[in-house]
Amino acid sequence: MVGNIAGFTNLDLLRCLFKIEKPMSRSALSESLELGEGTIRSILDILKGNNLLVSGKKGHYLSQKGKEILKEANKNISISKADLSFVFSRKKGIAVQIKHVKNKKGLGKAYELRDTAVKAGADGALILKYDGRLKLYELEDTNNVRGFKEIENEFSLEKNDLVVAAYADSYKLAEYGALAVAIEVSSNLKSIMQKLK
Secondary structure (H helix, E strand, O other), X not given: OOOOOOOOOHHHHHHHHHHOOOOEOHHHHHHHHOOOHHHHHHHHHHHHHOOXXXXXXXXEEEOHHHHHHHHHHHHHEEEEEOOOOOOOOOOEEEEXXXXXXXXXXXXXXXXXXXXXXXXXXXXXXXXXXXXXXXXXXXXXXXXXXXXXXXXXXXXXXXXXXXXXEEEEOOHHHXXXXXXXXXXXXXXXXXXXXXXXX
């Protein structure tokens, strides 16, 4: 006999932590994360079981340990909705800034990172690097595409930062793709993900 199949991924655990800036109800989290309330209940149980969350009358909020994990995650990435209409007019976009990427040679090819985003649910992704201006990763001499400036304005970028701008039919799937690439690139984020399981 088969039991209920989990309707979430490990990426949803991280997404949930980023959404809880103040106490939130299960229904507010469900709407914000685009997941059903039963799925949210399972995610909350895992996060509470790892002492990352506390539940009270005002909703669910981060424990001290949860705040520390989120603070560490914020040192490594920033997340923002992204207007990618200059590339795909009918797609939703999420951009993730990956901070202080030192060893770019060990990252792999841009198409491999894009494939990571696609495997996680995105339709595709632009992999961008910041060296005084935002440009396509692996291309040394490119003119700025009009929309890169708009993405650049969403973040406080520094030299050696990468930005993954993933797109899909929903913000949730775009966020899955962008976060999957961020985890692939950032060893610090990989270790944070281990603490969420």
